[in-house]
Amino acid sequence: MQADGVGVNWAAVRAAWLSVAHGLAAGGLPTVLLGPLAPFHLQDLRQTRWVRSLHFFLLDCPDAIRRERLEARPPWRGRQRERDIEEQTRWSAWLREHIHEGVDTGGAGVDETVKSVAAWVRTVVAAPSRWRDDATLGAARRAAATGEVEAWVYDYLNGSGRNVPMVRGLRRQQRWWIGPVEVPVGELVRIVGPEPDMPYPRAPEDWGPRLAGIQQSLRSGWDAPPVIVDACRADALLVSDGNHRFEAQRQMGRDAVWALLFFDDAEAWRSFAQPWAIDAPRQAGARAAL
Numbered sequence: 210m211q212a213d214g215v216g217v218n219w220a221a222v223r224a225a226w227l228s229v230a231h232g233l234a235a236g237g238l239p240t241v242l243l244g245p246l247a248p249f250h251l252q253d254l255r256q257t258r259w260v261r262s263l264h265f266f267l268l269d270c271p272d273a274i275r276r277e278r279l280e281a282r283p284p285w286r287g288r289q290r291e292r293d294i295e296e297q298t299r300w301s302a303w304l305r306e307h308i309h310e311g312v313d314t315g316g317a318g319v320d321e322t323v324k325s326v327a328a329w330v331r332t333v334v335a336a337p338s339r340w341r342d343d344a345t346l347g348a349a350r351r352a353a354a355t356g357e358v359e360a361w362v363y364d365y366l367n368g369s370g371r372n373v374p375m376v377r378g379l380r381r382q383q384r385w386w387i388g389p390v391e392v393p394v395g396e397l398v399r400i401v402g403p404e405p406d407m408p409y410p411r412a413p414e415d416w417g418p419r420l421a422g423i424q425q426s427l428r429s430g431w432d433a434p435p436v437i438v439d440a441c442r443a444d445a446l447l448v449s450d451g452n453h454r455f456e457a458q459r460q461m462g463r464d465a466v467w468a469l470l471f472f473d474d475a476e477a478w479r480s481f482a483q484p485w486a487i488d489a490p491r492q493a494g495a496r497a498a499l
Contacts, residue, residue, distance in 0.1 A: 219250075220254065223246075223250055223251060223254060224254050224255075224256045226240075226242055227251065227254060227256035227257060227259065227260060228256055228259075230242075230259075230260055231256065231259040231260060239330075241330055246265070247265070247303075247304065247307070247308075248263070248265060248307065248308075251263060264310075264369070265308045265310070266308070266310050266311055266312070266326065266329050266330075267304050267305070267308040267310065267311030267312075268311060268312060268314050268322065268326070269301065269304070269305060269311050269312070269313055269314065269315075270313060270314045270315035271313075271315050271412075271414065272298050272301065272414075274315045275294075275297060275298065275301060276294055276298075279293060279294050279297060280294070302418060305415070305418035305419060305422060306418050306419075306421050306422035306425060307422050307425070307426075308422070309419060309422060309423060309426075309453070310329065310369070310371060312325040312326065312329075313415070329371065344365050344368060344369040344370065344434050345432040345433070345434055346389060346432050346433060346434055346435055346467050347432050348361060348365075348434070349361050349365075349388075349389050349434060349435050349467075349469065350389050353388065353389060353490040353492070354490070356492055358386050358388070358389075358469065358490065358492050359384065359386060359492065359494040359495060362379070362386075362437060362469060362471075363376050363379070363380075365434060366437075366450065370434070370450060372450050375437075375449060375450055379471065382473060383473075383493070383494055383495065384471045384472065384473060384494040385471065385472040385473075385474075385475055385478035385491070385492070385493050385494060386469060386470065386471055386472075386478075386490075386491065386492045386493075386494060387440070387469070387470040387472075387478070387481065387486055387489050387490070387491050388435060388467075388468055388469040388470055388486075388489050388490065389435045389467050389468065389469055389489070389490070390467070390468060390469075390470070390485060390486055390489035390490075391465040391466065391467055391468075391485060392438070392446070392465055392466060392467075392468045392470075392485060392486075393464060393465050393485065394455070394458070394459045394463065394464060394465060394466060396446055396483075397436075397438065397446050397447075397448050397455060397466070397468070398445050398446060398447050398448065399448050399452050399455060399456060400447055400448060400449070400452060401448075401452035401453070402416060402452065402456065403416040403417075409452075416453075419453055420453060420456060420457045420460065423453055423454060423457040424457045424460070424461055427457065427458065427461065433454050433458075433467075434451070434454075435451070435466075435467040435468050435469050436448050436450060436451030436452075436454055436455045436466060436467070436468045436469075437449050437450040437451060437468070437469050437471065438468045438469065438470045438471070439471065440470040440471060440472050440477075440478075440481065441471070441472055441473045441474070441477075443477070446470065448468075451468075454466070465485070470486070471494075475493070478491070
């Protein structure tokens with residue numbers, strides 16, 4: 210019960226949520242919280258130490274649609290409507306910069322949005338525990354050192370990388386791997402972005418804020434996972450996964466980015482002789498195509 214005139218103690222409410230999550234985790238069950246939460250809401254709570262990992266997924270929409278939705282609310286929820294819209298617009302911009310996974314609800318129906326959220330939850334829950342909380346360059350390098358770089362790639366893409374279609378494509382035949390290795394940015398070709406001729410275009414209003422968020426994370430010490438590069442063509446190295454991470458680092462002035470290269474031909478893999486790849490780890494992937 211909440212007394213009249215007394216504000217909600219949100220820190221206590223969030224602490225209670227984490228206590229419940231801890232209790233469920235002790236029984237082997239994950240917890241999904243649906244609500245206006247951000248990482249900084251939980252990071253200073255002592256109950257956070259009970260939870261092994263926290264994952265955030267953003268339900269977002271273009272600002273114009275957000276305004277329409279807020280204006281359509283009943284009068285009793287809009288006492289200072291214009292101020293509320295401005296606050297929600299600023300808050301949404303902050304969330305885009307700091308949470309890199311999510312779904313655009315602007316053109317999606319409720320059923321489609323629910324399916325997207327459920328699919329993301331399944332990838333997080335189903336990701337093998339050895340990689341789930343370690344989707345970093347350090348994890349990829351450790352996997353390469355033990356001959357498991359392909360396993361790391363599939364675990365990462367099925368989990369926090371959220372690129373299950375790429376896993377299906379990679380598994381159609383045997384692959385050969387080089388890396389992680391630092392690749393000069395000028396030798397990589399981005400295939401995702403806001404440019405009109407890009408193979409996989411992205412809206413500028415979504416592209417820019419996400420780059421800004423990644424750059425802020427990198428400056429704060431984020432050990433970003435390597436980009437995954439298609440080296441099957443003789444004339445180009447295509448960034449197949451990690452285009453945002455690649456472009457964020459390029460704009461920050463970095464001369465090279467960490468990458469994993471995959472090949473579909475063993476001879477091309479063996480003969481790949483770029484100077485920066487001479488001493489990089491090399492591994493053959495699984496022989497059986499799935």
